Amino acid sequence: MRIAVFGAGGSVGSRTVAEAAARGHKVLAIARKRLAGLPGNAETRIGDVTDTAAVERLSGEADVVISAVRPPQGLEHQQAAATKTLLDGVAPTGTRLLIVGGAATLRVPDTGGLVMDDPRYVQAPWRAIAAAGAEQHEVCRGEKRVDWVYVSPSANLVPGERTGRYRIGGDELLTDEQGDSRISVEDLAVALIDEAESPRHHRTRFTVAAA
Ligand SMILES: NC(=O)c1ccc[n+]([C@@H]2O[C@H](COP(=O)([O-])OP(=O)(O)OC[C@H]3O[C@@H](n4cnc5c(N)ncnc54)[C@H](OP(=O)(O)O)[C@@H]3O)[C@@H](O)[C@H]2O)c1
Numbered sequence: 158m159r160i161a162v163f164g165a166g167g168s169v170g171s172r173t174v175a176e177a178a179a180r181g182h183k184v185l186a187i188a189r190k191r192l193a194g195l196p197g198n199a200e201t202r203i204g205d206v207t208d209t210a211a212v213e214r215l216s217g218e219a220d221v222v223i224s225a226v227r228p229p230q231g232l233e234h235q236q237a238a239a240t241k242t243l244l245d246g247v248a249p250t251g252t253r254l255l256i257v258g259g260a261a262t263l264r265v266p267d268t269g270g271l272v273m274d275d276p277r278y279v280q281a282p283w284r285a286i287a288a289a290g291a292e293q294h295e296v297c298r299g300e301k302r303v304d305w306v307y308v309s310p311s312a313n314l315v316p317g318e319r320t321g322r323y324r325i326g327g328d329e330l331l332t333d334e335q336g337d338s339r340i341s342v343e344d345l346a347v348a349l350i351d352e353a354e355s356p357r358h359h360r361t362r363f364t365v366a367a368a
Contacts, residue, residue, distance in 0.1 A: 161185040161219035169225035176346040212246025236289035248302040259290025278312035307362040317341030322368035331366035
């Protein structure tokens with residue numbers, strides 16, 4: 158498959174590029190600056206999700222687009238607008254879109270409240286990106302043109318091991334017996350490429366946690 162990854166230089170994006178390339182896909186690794194050191198079947202491309210024309214051109218070259226974009230600290234409020242321009246660019250191409258978003262709007266199993274309002278999962282430094290993720294999710298929920306999927310990681314998304322195993326859920330936060338909600342970035346990338354290869358979700362959200 159041809160898989161385009163926006164935010165390809167970031168934590169999630171770079172691991173998603175690596176996972177897709179390791180499976181033999183042709184990868185367009187899209188970033189705002191040219192990337193070096195990519196696997197052989199990945200090409201670096203320049204692209205900003207706020208540039209609708211560029212998104213359309215690049216998405217037109219792909220079978221699936223994956224967006225793993227996060228504004229710099231202090232500019233989190235730009236996430237929803239950037240998601241709108243991304244959707245506007247992808248829409249005319251008919252290409253499927255997987256958006257890596259946040260855990261903010263998942264429901265906490267023991268309280269029924271939102272993750273973003275629960276200090277066990279979202280501490281002060283992450284409130285701005287959690288709020289941005291909630292707005293981003295709302296933008297997706299209103300999207301009727303694009304075949305999109307919003308992927309919510311667990312509350313803790315940390316670089317770690319690629320086990321190749323994970324659990325999938327819907328709108329409820331997945332936790333372990335201790336109430337911990339965790340997924341490695343590597344296993345999130347596995348789940349993303351599995352979904353790209355074998356679509357199971359359409360215009361909905363799913364969440365991923367460690368197995
Ligand atoms: N537990 C959770 O729910 C959780 C935890 C972590 C992350 N996330 C989500 O996962 C997604 C990816 O996060 P991450 O941790 O991989 O972030 P990251 O490491 O900060 O990487 C984000 C990437 O987005 C790029 N970017 C920013 N604005 C862009 C734009 N307008 N157009 C194109 N690229 C742009 C950045 O490129 P530059 O270098 O050019 O700025 C950077 O490479 C985000 O939606 C984030 O909120 C969720």
